[in-house]
Amino acid sequence: xxxxxxxxxxxxxxxxxxxxxxxxxxxxxxxxxxxxxxxxxxxxxxxxxxxxxxxxxxxxxxxxxxxxxxxxxxxxxxxxxxxxxxxxxxxxxxxxxxxxxxxxxxxxxxxxxxxxxxxxxxxxxxxxxxxxxxxxxxxxxxxxxxxxxxxxxxxxxxxxxxxxxxxxxxxxxxxxxxxxxxxxxxxxxxxxxxxxxxx
Amino acid sequence: xxxxxxxxxxxxxxxxxxxxxxxxxxxxxxxxxxxxxxxxxxxxxxxxxxxxxxxxxxxxx
Numbered sequence: 001x002x003x004x005x006x007x008x009x010x011x012x013x014x015x016x017x018x019x020x021x022x023x024x025x026x027x028x029x030x031x032x033x034x035x036x037x038x039x040x041x042x043x044x045x046x047x048x049x050x051x052x053x054x055x056x057x058x059x060x061x062x063x064x065x066x067x068x069x070x071x072x073x074x075x076x077x078x079x080x081x082x083x084x085x086x087x088x089x090x091x092x093x094x095x096x097x098x099x100x101x102x103x104x105x106x107x108x109x110x111x112x113x114x115x116x117x118x119x120x121x122x123x124x125x126x127x128x129x130x131x132x133x134x135x136x137x138x139x140x141x142x143x144x145x146x147x148x149x150x151x152x153x154x155x156x157x158x159x160x161x162x163x164x165x166x167x168x169x170x171x172x173x174x175x176x177x178x179x180x181x182x183x184x185x186x187x188x189x190x191x192x193x194x195x196x197x198x199x
Numbered sequence: 200x201x202x203x204x205x206x207x208x209x210x211x212x213x214x215x216x217x218x219x220x221x222x223x224x225x226x227x228x229x230x231x232x233x234x235x236x237x238x239x240x241x242x243x244x245x246x247x248x249x250x251x252x253x254x255x256x257x258x259x260x
Contacts, residue, residue: 018259027255049256056255062205064249069213069240076239077220080232084224 004042011041027059125150137187145180148173206244210237 012019019025028034033055040048095108125146129135138146144166151162159170159177166173200208210217217236221229 015259021258024255024258053255057252060252061249062209064252065205065209065244066212068243068247068249069209070216072240072243073213073216073220073236076236077223077232080228080235081224084228 008038008041023060023063026063027056030059033059125154128154133188133191134184137184137191140187141180141183145176145183148176149180152177202245206241209244210240213240 019028028037033052036048036052036055040052095111096106099105099107099110126135126138129138138149141149148162148166151157151165152159157165159173162173163170217233220236221233224232
């Protein structure tokens, strides 16, 4: 038995430079391959020799393939990205192109939404509020106050635009607006207060 | 190991690298790219003629 180990040690000593070669080192790192080689060292027949060789060829082949695939992934991804970028720059969706209006506004931003006007004109503030408490409070306001809140918050008009519609001054609108908010605040806080009182 | 098993095992071994390379591309294209890499690997491993391996013993000379 000792004799066998000596033989193997002798072999590795004899080829100590060669087995440092990365491909050989990688091959012998696998237990199966190493034992094939040991078998040959102890019993140097042609059959054992060719077994080692066959295993080595498989190993070598796999290393080649791995290297190939590694490069393939790297370069393929790079090519793919370049291709995609080129495509994105040249084949823009028509609506994403810049408009004649100015370079930074895409065409799609200039499309008129014909539904929007109908949408907002037909609905008023009360339609879009979900809180029942708030709706109740709003209903205690006068019609004019409600209309002004609707125009300011729902239709998002400016005070000046509203004053033109209602044929009055912006200051007047502002006053009415402030008064309605004050009233709303008062109603809602009274409600909260009475709730606390009850509890 | 048959040829197909070998290809599958190589692709499996390369999953981390493939996933990493996907990060180079934009989010919408990742799935496409992943699929294309996999098909490319399969195609290439089936068609490319790899260099004949030298004998083990030639390294020991």
